[in-house]
Amino acid sequence: MRSHYSGIQIAIHWLVFLLVVIAYCAMEFRGLAPRSYRPYFNITHVSCGISVLVLMVARLLVRLKKPSPPIVPKPAPMMTGLAHLGHLVIYLLFIILPILGLLMMYNRGGPWVAFGFVMPHAAESNFELVDTLKEYHITLAKLGYVVLGLHAAAALLHHYVFKDNTLLRMLPKRGR
DSSP states (O other), X not given: OXXXXXXXXXXXXXXXXXXXXXXXXXXXXGGGSOGGGHHHHHHHHHHHHHHHHHHHHHHHHHHHHSOXXXXXXXXXXXXXXXXXXXXXXXXXXXXXXXXXHHHHHHXXXXXXXXXXXXXXXXXXXXXXXXXXXXXXHHHHHHHHHHHHHHHHHHHHHIIIIIOOSTTGGGSOGGGO
16 A cells, blocks of 8 residues: 555645745735736636635545555544545635636626636626625635644644654655
C-alpha cells in the first residue's frame, strides 16, 4: 500500500491552496487599490474561483479513484471521523463557494469577465437574488478562513504532536 498521495493529488491540493490564497487576497486588498484597478482584482477573484471549482471537482473524482493513503501510526477512530468531517466541509465549501459566485455574477445581468473573456449573463438583472447569493458567498468565505486555519493546524498537530505521517503524505517528493 502506498504511503503518500499521488502526484496529481498533491499538485491539485497545493494549486487549490495557491488559488484560494490569491482569490482571498484579491478581495481583501482590492480596497487598497485605486478605483480604476478594482476590476482587475474582481477578474482575478472570479478566475481563481472558477479554477478552484474545476480543480475541486477533479480532486474529488481522483479521490474516489485513489483513496487516501493510511496514516501511520493509525489514529483513534474519533480522530479519523473528525478528519473525514473536515475534508467533507472543505470539499463542500470550495465547490459551493464558486458556484454561488458564478450564479451571482450571471444574475447581475451585465457583462462580466473571467480569464480575460466576457462571460454569459442573464438577460435581466435579479439584484434581489444577487444580494442573497452575495450574503451567502461572503458568509461562507469567512467560514473558509476558519476551516482552512483548522485544517492547517490539524496537519501541524499531527506532524509535531502526534508524530504521524499525515502532513508528509501531502508534501511533494522533495519535502518528504
